[in-house]
Amino acid sequence: MNLCTCCGKSAEPHKIVNCCICSKSYKIDCVDVTNTEARKIHQKSGLSWTCKMCAQLGNDINGLKAAIVALQDEIKILKTQVSTPVQSTTFSLIETEKIVNEVSERERRKNNVIIYGCTEGKCKTNAEQLNVDTVFVKDMLSSLGINDTDNLKISRLGKFDATKDDRRRPIRVTLHSENSVMLVLRASKQLKTSNNWKNIYLSKDRTPMQLEIHRNIRNELHQRLANGESNLRINYKNGIPNIVSSLN
Structure with missing residues (x-):
């Protein structure tokens, strides 16, 4: 048996x-x-069976492979910013280490949403602020039609300082899945049409490398527009930003 x-x-x-x-x-x-x-x-007729856990592991591995390919493209962009020449072998090791760390960091952040523009009020302790933020986040998600708000992880980014006025530290919310993140971000466009949420902005929880690449692309777009080019916009393909013609 x-x-x-x-x-x-x-x-x-x-x-x-x-x-x-x-x-x-x-x-x-x-x-x-x-x-x-x-x-x-x-009967070993060529038919095999895989349990759900191993099947999911296979999906995760394929996802990581795709992430590594995308990161290699992004690192090519960063290469142009290296001012001091280095040996190719050394750079290859550094590049590999960046990829491994970046994949791990993106995996850690994939279920997070960052909320910008929410004031902190007059809370005097971190615990009091957390209670206020929890109510705010659940009310905002409810307005977007997201009702699965139990057991969310909520925190403010940065150090709590009760002495500062008009504090607006970003809020990090850890949702139940990456799919939940996409649903929330798609629905967040509705916030601009509401007086209660019009100053609130949501984004993915990007890594420092992603933020640097986005900043460089935005700077390049502004520079090209200032030089007289027109009909340009930022387009995202597989999560990688590129400048394209808005006429296409």
Whole structure:
């Protein structure tokens, strides 16, 4: 008898399938595998089965590969800013380290949204400020039609200082998933049409490298417009900003 990793119960061998990656055993009833599919897997007819955890791991790895390709394009932009010549081998090691760190940092920030423009009022402690911000964030998300606001992580960026007037430190909100971030950012366009939220602006939680690239692209756009070029705008392809003609 084999024990199912999912429910912990035993089953006959023909009622069990093993993940082709981690080799853990699962009852076919727990993973929605039919008797016919299980029989073909046991007969080694070329049909294999992967558990959800290993399948998700594969998706994550593919995502990281795509992120690395995108980062290589971004690092090419940063190369032009290196003023001191370095040995190619040394630069290659530095570049590799940047990629690894950047992928890790983007993964850590992917479920975050940054809220700009929210005043801090007259709160005298960080705990009091957190309570006020929690109410504000939930009210704002509710106005956008986002009702899944339980267990959000909310914090202000920067040091709390009760002595300063008109404090507006950005708020970082950690949502439940990257998909939730996209839903919130798409809906945030509605804020400009409301008197309550018209001064509020939302963005992704970008890494220092992303912020530097966006800043350089904006500066280049302003410079080209100042030099007489027209009909230019910033376009994003796979998350990478580029300057294109707005007539296209």
